[in-house]
Amino acid sequence: MTAPEVCFEDLPAGRRIALGAVVVDRDEMLAFNRRFDPQPFHVDEDAARASLFGGLCASGWFTASLWMRCYVDAVLSRSASMGSPGGDEIAWPAPVFAGDRLEAAMEIVAARVSASRPQLGLVTLTGTLTRADPGDGAGEDVVFRARFTGMFGRRDGAPASDPA
């Protein structure tokens, strides 16, 4: 197994990373909505048109999952990631529709070594998905935002003794 390229030391507060883009596939969105979030405005064309959203839109968990895949491909797949205990913000400020092109990004807001497990670094980041300006003057929209903490191994590995 090769050493991970991205360790705690590579993820300092303030760093911004573009995570690529994704286009929302209608069939995949509908399959996800039907399985996990079959509310009328997610699965029924007529009900969606009559709803606040004005059309069939993505489950927020599908949107979150699309962001996650971008984050894995751009960062986590070559990192010392050890998962996440959670976070303190999740927001869906605008609905997401089939065909939307979303740009994924992240910005690190804090990074510190774990007090109880000094072989671990705790990286708090804000992830976003932003829909490009459709060209009708509406401007770009942040459609997903989440702030959470990821656990990452340190480049130098575990210290000789673990005080916790």
Add this chain to the structure above:
Amino acid sequence: MTAPEVCFEDLPAGRRIALGAVVVDRDEMLAFNRRFDPQPFHVDEDAARASLFGGLCASGWFTASLWMRCYVDAVLSRSASMGSPGGDEIAWPAPVFAGDRLEAAMEIVAARVSASRPQLGLVTLTGTLTRADPGDGAGEDVVFRARFTGMFGRRDGAPASDPA
């Protein structure tokens, strides 16, 4: 279209609702992990065994999505739900494994009429998934917790005038 059974008025602060249970299907978990969160400990048996988690575990977004389906089936499908702008907590306190039986629940922590759109009620709730005690003395585990706000129509419908 029949009137929804569950409106803002039915969701007062303090109300707890059991949302049923779900068993984590291994094939579905792996398919989700591969598509949305292909980190080694989510998709590679050997890497997972060597990880902090000790075995292949669910993407946190799969766990969240399983909770969501329980919430839709038990409450939202017969409600005046109008979606969610987001929330201020999402937590994965313990890993979820294939075969786990998870009990879903929710508790309403606050409910108020929207100041800007008085035809809408804003209901803040904490959703949880809890794994039953496996019988080995480990006790039960909360494996997912999220606090967010849902928008619900009011039983009496929109007022004659909207001040916002």
